[in-house]
Amino acid sequence: MGNIFDASTGVLVHEETDLLIDSIFAIRQLCYLYAKIEIPCSDARVSRAIKGYVDCEQEISEKFGKIPQDALKAFRRISSLVFGGVFGHMEWLLSQRHEPLLTGNHGPGATADGLLGNEKFDQFEWPTRLEAVFPYGEHSIPNWRYYYQLDRVEFLEPEAERPVKVITVPKTLKTPRIIAIEPTCMQYMQQALLDPLVEVLERQSLSGTNHKENLACHFMGFSDQNPNRDLARLGSIQGDLATLDLSEASDRVLNELVLTLLHDSPLFSEAVQATRSTRARVPHREGEVILPLVKFASMGSALCFPVEAMVFLVAILYGIEQKLRTPITRRLIKSLQGSVRVYGDDLIVPVDCVSDVIASLELFGLKVNGDKSFWTGKFRESCGGDYYAGHDVTPVKVRREFPSTRHDVQEVISLVALRNLLYQKGLWGTTSFLDKKIGKILPYFPIVEETSPALGRHSLVFDYVEDRSDFDTHSPRVKAFVPRSRPPASRLSGEGALMKSLAKKSDKPFEDPRHLERSGRPLAVRMKLRWMIPF
Numbered sequence: 001m002g003n004i005f006d007a008s009t010g011v012l013v014h015e016e017t018d019l020l021i022d023s024i025f026a027i028r029q030l031c032y033l034y035a036k037i038e039i040p041c042s043d044a045r046v047s048r049a050i051k052g053y054v055d056c057e058q059e060i061s062e063k064f065g066k067i068p069q070d071a072l073k074a075f076r077r078i079s080s081l082v083f084g085g086v087f088g089h090m091e092w093l094l095s096q097r098h099e100p101l102l103t104g105n106h107g108p109g110a111t112a113d114g115l116l117g118n119e120k121f122d123q124f125e126w127p128t129r130l131e132a133v134f135p136y137g138e139h140s141i142p143n144w145r146y147y148y149q150l151d152r153v154e155f156l157e158p159e160a161e162r163p164v165k166v167i168t169v170p171k172t173l174k175t176p177r178i179i180a181i182e183p184t185c186m187q188y189m190q191q192a193l194l195d196p197l198v199e200v201l202e203r204q205s206l207s208g209t210n211h212k213e214n215l216a217c218h219f220m221g222f223s224d225q226n227p228n229r230d231l232a233r234l235g236s237i238q239g240d241l242a243t244l245d246l247s248e249a250s251d252r253v254l255n256e257l258v259l260t261l262l263h264d265s266p267l268f269s270e271a272v273q274a275t276r277s278t279r280a281r282v283p284h285r286e287g288e289v290i291l292p293l294v295k296f297a298s299m300g301s302a303l304c305f306p307v308e309a310m311v312f313l314v315a316i317l318y319g320i321e322q323k324l325r326t327p328i329t330r331r332l333i334k335s336l337q338g339s340v341r342v343y344g345d346d347l348i349v350p351v352d353c354v355s356d357v358i359a360s361l362e363l364f365g366l367k368v369n370g371d372k373s374f375w376t377g378k379f380r381e382s383c384g385g386d387y388y389a390g391h392d393v394t395p396v397k398v399r400r401e402f403p404s405t406r407h408d409v410q411e412v413i414s415l416v417a418l419r420n421l422l423y424q425k426g427l428w429g430t431t432s433f434l435d436k437k438i439g440k441i442l443p444y445f446p447i448v449e450e451t452s453p454a455l456g457r458h459s460l461v462f463d464y465v466e467d468r469s470d471f472d473t474h475s476p477r478v479k480a481f482v483p484r485s486r487p488p489a490s491r492l493s494g495e496g497a498l499m500k501s502l503a504k505k506s507d508k509p510f511e512d513p514r515h516l517e518r519s520g521r522p523l524a525v526r527m528k529l530r531w532m533i534p535f
Contacts, residue, residue, distance in 0.1 A: 012377075016389050025393040028386065029427075032395040038170040039401065046168050049175050050283055053166065054291065056251050061294040063365040064256045071363060072260055074321065078328060079261045079314045082215050085206035086197075087265035093196055094267040100138050103503055105191035107302075108487075108521045111184040112165040112281075117490030117520030121500045123184045127156045133274040134189050142498045149495060163279035163290055164300065178251070180280055180298035190275045190302035195505075197306055198222050215333050220309045220342045228341050229385035231348045236387040241339060242354045242375030243382040246312070247367045249345030253308045254365050255296045261311060272303065309342045311364070316340055316349055319360030323353045346382045351375045396421045406441050406481075409525045413455065413483055420450075420458045444529065446478040454480035454532035464534040477531040485522035492516045 003023035005012060013020055041049075080087075093101050106120040113125060126136045141149050156162070164180035171177035182190065200206070202222065206214045221227055235241030246252075255276070262269035280291045280298070297304045320336070321328040341348035349357045354375045358368050374380050378389040386394040398418060403411035419434040435457065438445055447464045448456030456464075456478070466476035492500060497516050504510070512518070 016391075021388065021391045021393065024388050025391075025395070025425075028393055029395040029425075032397060034173075034398050035395075036172050036397045036399065037401070038399055039173060040170055041168075041173060041176045045174070046176055047285070049168060049178055050166070052248075053178050053251065054282060056248055057291060057294060060252055060254055060365045064254050064294075067363060067365075071318070074318055075257070075314055075364070076260050076263050078317050078321070079310070080264050081328070081330060082219075082313065082317065082333065083261075083310060084264075085214055086200050086216055087262065087268055089200045089206060090193075090197060090268040090271075091265050094133075094271055102134075102192040102196065103505060104134075104139050104188040105195070105503070105505070106184070106188055107191065108519075110181050111187060112162055112181045113183050115184045117488060117518070118492035118496065118500065118516065119490065120184050120188070121492060121496035123188070124153050125156060125162065125183065126153050126185050127158070127161045127274075129158060129161075129274050130185060130189060131155060133271050134192070139189065139192070140499065142495060142502050146495050158278065161278065163281045164277045164298070166280050166282045166298070178298065180277070180300040182277060182300055182302075186275055186277055187302060193271060193275060194302045194306065197303075201306060201310075215330065216310075216313070218334075218337045219313055219340050222306060222309070222343075225343055225346075225383035225385075228343045228346055228348060228383040229387075231338070231341050232380040232382035232385055233387040233390055233392075235348070235351075236378050236380040237390040239378070240351050241380070242349050242351045243373065243380045244347040244349060244354070244358070244361075244375075245369040245372035245381075246345040246347070246361070247369040249312075249366070250297065250299045250304050250308055251295050252366050253296045253311050255294060257311055257364060258296045258307055261307075261314065272307070275303065277301070305344060309344065312345075312347060312361070312366070313340075313342045315360050315364050315366065316342070316347065316357050318364075319357035320350070320353045322360060323356040343383055348382060396425055396427075402437070403441060406527065409483065409527050412438075412441060412527065413525070416455050423458055423460075442481055444479045444481060446480050446534065448478065448480065448532075449535035452532065452534050454478065454482050454530075454534065455527070456480050456534070466534070468531065470531075476534060478534045479529065480532045480534075481527045482530050482532055483525050484528050485525040487512075487518040487520050488523050489517065490519040492519070 003013070003019050004027070040046075108117075110116070111120065115123060123140060126140070136153055136155075137144060137147060137150060141147070162183040164182050166178060166180050168176035168178055200214070201216050201220065203214055204217055231241055232243050235243060258272065259269060262272060276297060278293055280293055281288050282291050296307060317328055317333065317336075317340075320340075324332075336350075339348070339350045361368055372381065380387050384394065385392065396418065400411045400414040402415055406412065415434065415438060419431055419438060422434065423431045435445070442455065446454070446456045446467070447459050447462055448454050449464065450458055464476070464478060467478050469475065470477055493516070500516070
């Protein structure tokens with residue numbers, strides 16, 4: 001601690017020496033090593049998290065009526081200014097009713113109605129709300145020659161719709177993560193909106209709309225966290241950028257606020273609302289309870305991530321507008337490029353506007369996590385990147401318990417990843433300790449490049465050692481274990497098989513030629529000893 005704080009005054013040492021940076025990293029590494037290990041929380045902590053979910057719903061339900069009307073008008077004006085072209089593109093896509101341009105998609109995850117893998121292509125539940133915007137016959141059967149399938153469909157009135165299923169998954173030992181599993185039909189059409197929405201949000205220009213330049217693409221992202229990390233690093237050097245983190249971000253976005261966001265885009269707003277689940281099945285000590293939802297959506301909805309990002313960006317710009325005491329314009333928004341950024345619940349904002357931005361976020365029902373938000377000093381944190389005075393001090397975290405045998409495949413994979421991350425951080429003593437531990441479990445643990453699929457050691461000093469050459473290609477091979485998994489059995493035939501083939505968005509063939517026999521997330525992962533390419 002003496003390397004970080006002045007012994008006589010207790011004040012942080014100002015001189016940025018290598019010893020100071022190494023000491024800060026070392027303390028963070030020790031303190032955060034087990035911060036996110038994926039071990040189930042105690043029943044008491046799970047119950048507390050579920051209660052927090054219900055309490056949050058009650059809290060935000062009381063919030064919307066307290067938002068001033070002038071703030072809502074400004075929110076609507078700013079959303080049109082920033083996202084007008086984006087929403088215009090979505091309106092055009094949805095207006096093509098004679099030839100639908102939006103195609104649903106099934107993911108590999110669980111659903112509230114229990115359909116798994118290929119079973120999802122034979123879905124026979126469809127809410128009437130969804131039918132009004134996305135007719136079943138246009139989106140869930142191969143073509144109208146198969147209209148007889150409509151006889152098997154149960155069209156659900158709003159009061160009979162299947163609610164989302166709220167569950168907990170490991171996050172930290174302090175509290176679990178709460179997600180909501182959507183019904184198959186909702187998830188399917190949420191994906192239809194997600195792909196074009198994200199594509200147009202990240203597009204630089206919007207040809208065919210009134211707004212040729214897309215302002216939104218400079219302030220948010222959905223696949224690359226590096227822009228947020230780069231800004232956090234710059235903020236730790238220059239001190240002009242703050243990093244904010246939101247608590248319960250997804251669960252605090254009011255649906256009424258989303259309606260305000262999309263007020264000027266009636267078709268898109270109707271489609272978003274049609275694919276939104278309105279009730280949740282929540283665990284309770286006496287079984288389960290059905291909770292009506294005032295939030296837009298919890299984690300688990302495909303639209304949760306992009307919609308919340310848009311809400312956060314508008315709230316940030318409203319806060320900046322309040323700070324400047326002048327209506328925000330396109331020119332002003334352009335000038336904020338490089339000082340405002342949104343990725344999920346990780347926000348970057350100018351330090352001189354931080355108090356007004358926080359006030360704006362809280363005005364709209366959101367909550368800033370003060371313990372993980374930084375705008376003073378030389379430390380910044382965003383999207384998993386921690387920086388002090390421009391130096392990366394991000395700790396490596398243990399994700400799973402250590403394996404005891406080679407049959408603990410997920411734990412072995414996690415331990416190898418931990419070893420290689422610690423090596424990259426220069427913690428070679430710890431790496432050497434893990435090498436010995438892994439060597440007792442994996443008799444073959446060669447040096448490989450980072451791009452190799454084999455379980456092996458990464459090294460900056462030594463090159464891989466070729467064990468043999470491939471007979472056909474003459475390329476080097478090393479003997480190593482490699483993870484192997486395959487989707488569970490899920491046979492599909494008839495109309496469902498045809499629907500899956502026709503609904504594929506890519507022109508390329510399916511990667512798995514047996515996709516009609518197996519589908520979904522693998523139930524288990526195995527390891528095989530193979531001759532593997534080391535790069």
